[in-house]
Amino acid sequence: MLLGLSMTGKTTILSILTEVLSEVPGRLTYRIIKMNPKAITDKEMYGVKSEISDDWIPGVFSTLWQKCNSRSSKFNIWLTCDGPVDAIWIENLNTVLDDNKILTLANGERIPMTDQCKLVFEVENLNNASPATVSRCGQIYISPNDLGTSAVYEGWCQLRALERSQDEANILRKYLKKYFDDFKIVQTL
Numbered sequence: 001m002l003l004g005l006s007m008t009g010k011t012t013i014l015s016i017l018t019e020v021l022s023e024v025p026g027r028l029t030y031r032i033i034k035m036n037p038k039a040i041t042d043k044e045m046y047g048v049k050s051e052i053s054d055d056w057i058p059g060v061f062s063t064l065w066q067k068c069n070s071r072s073s074k075f076n077i078w079l080t081c082d083g084p085v086d087a088i089w090i091e092n093l094n095t096v097l098d099d100n101k102i103l104t105l106a107n108g109e110r111i112p113m114t115d116q117c118k119l120v121f122e123v124e125n126l127n128n129a130s131p132a133t134v135s136r137c138g139q140i141y142i143s144p145n146d147l148g149t150s151a152v153y154e155g156w157c158q159l160r161a162l163e164r165s166q167d168e169a170n171i172l173r174k175y176l177k178k179y180f181d182d183f184k185i186v187q188t189l
Contacts, residue, residue, distance in 0.1 A: 001121040004142035007152070010122045011082075013142070018078060028116065031075045033064060036083035037090075045089055047105055056107045061089075065103050068117045075116065082122040085129045093119070097136035149180045 002010040018030035037045055040060055047059035058066075068077040095104045101113040113119070126134055153176040161169035179185050 001123060001126070001137045001139045002142060003123055003125065003139055005124055005144050007147075008142040008144050009147045009151075010142055014078065014080065014120065014122070021076070028074060028076045030078065032078045032080055032120075033068060034080045034082050035060060035064065037061065037081050038083040038086055042088050042092070046092060047107065049107065056109075062103065062105055062109075062111070065117075066111050069111060069114045071114060073114070073116050076118075077116060078118045078120045080120040080122055085121070085123050085126060085133075087128050087130060090129055090133050094133060094136065097133065149186055150177070153177075153180060 002013065004010055014032060018032055021027060022029045043059065045059045045061045047062050048057055049055070050057050064079060067073075068079050093103070095102055096113060096119060103111045103113070105111070121137070126139075154173070157169045157173045157176070160172060
């Protein structure tokens, strides 16, 4: 679990880490697949039995889980749940997070996690997570003070220097430093 406020660098950390790991010789390429579990209902996430046809309708997460854990996958995949933790959807993942590493669905289907798949959570806090869930995961806390505004605008200026010109980047850097660092128009907690 990556914990921290928005704009503290959680997504960037994951992206850089997967990019670097992909460069290690002899390893499969790493991919990140993201979803926001809070944007859908628990039935849409895991699946539900149709009241009309009595057929099983797979959910978004269960479908992604099955694809990510295919033995024929040519990638190391980090399935990332990005968004607030909700006890309703995260409790259903306890069988994945324990030693079994198996997603058990309401229809009885059991989808085991392969070595090529990891489950990552990008969350702001763990207010709604149970102690059982938290104890099954490792946590990395990213403080808002770790990144700061200067790292954000400096990265943007470097990108502008590559895409446009170094002169433009220098002018932007000067004014961004003036307003963000000297006048402190944005305060971090």
